[in-house]
Amino acid sequence: MPRELAIPSAEQMLRSRSELIERGMTERDIADAVQTGALIRVRRGWYVAGADWTDLWREGRHLLEVLAVRREATYAAPPFCLDSAAVLHGLPLYRTQPSAVHTLTAPTSHSRRRSGVARHSLALGEDDLTEIDGIACTSLERTVVDLARTLRPEAAVASADAALRRIAVVGHRQDESVAAAWRERLDSRMSRSSNRGIRQARRVVAFADGRAQLPGESVSRLLLHRLGFRDIELQSRVTASDGRDFWLDFGFPHARAFGEFDGLGKYVSPEMRGDRSIDDVVIAEKRREDEVRGVTGWRVVRWGSEHIRSEDALGARLAAFGIHPR
Secondary structure, three states, X not given: OOEOOOHHHHHHHOEEHHHHHHOXXXXXXXXXXXXXXXXXXXXXXXXXXXXXXXXXXXXXXXXXXXXXXXXXXXXXXXXXXXXXXXXXXXXXXXOOOOOOEEEEOXXXXXXXXXXXXXXXXXXXXXXXXXXXXXXXXXXXXXXXXXHHHHOOHHHHHHHXXXXXXXHHEEOOEEOHHHHHHHHHHHHXXXXXXXXXXXXXXXXXXXXXOOOXXXXXXXXXXXXXXXXXXXXXXXXXXXXXXXXXXXXXXXXXXXXXXXXXXXOOHHHHOHHHHOXXXXXXXXXXXXXXXXXXXXXXXXXXEEEOHHHHOOXXXXXXXXXXXXXXXX
């Protein structure tokens, strides 16, 4: 199953042509390995093992592309922005395949694309730049705003939710005062911007909620909103018979039902799975669901990635269980 990738691990995976040759490979060996898929050419002169590449989400693959651009820079690499800053910050790019590595260029220069690198001339504020593991990029808040105005709404909401989660959520509870202050800061930043897409960005920031644990939960919430659901609860708490607390993604009080997005993340993400095996997680989920039904008398309705490709698909899934907008 695909996995996430941190910067240190990505650095270790990436190999230059000269490194491969130093390890004993010839030019012919490299070409043959690329032909068979044993090696993947990330960029010209930069490679990663095919098995590692296959095992990564889109975000991890783009991170490798970003690091390859940084390593090949003759002088200090320019700061990264947009999708490329997002993967450095560890933000999701829901169903988004970056077409280039995005960097900043001098304000007096024109935006342009060359050799897989898109250079953007963007006006920057004093706090718009930061460093992550020594790599310059736009700050988390600036990156969220840029993604909110340039990505599809589904991907933009998923990224904004993930960013807000870092600063405003402890456990399953969101500190609304912290979240409100975050939105105010981003609103202030957007009010000074004349970039295209700011209207959408305002909607995304206003809608953001850090309680989503997975991009699929963020997208589910957005589709539910489009379908007309207004009384749903997020991270509904259920106290089990033995005193344990369970938290369910969505609550539909009028239908006496809970909703759970059944994404791969809960099974493969170390943050969510802990030290449990996938089988352990599956068994625990079943027992948890049985306990929730027994304590509350409410149904538990699950949906997966195939159901959040459109609001019609999610609406049909819920309607099959008698859950309708209200």
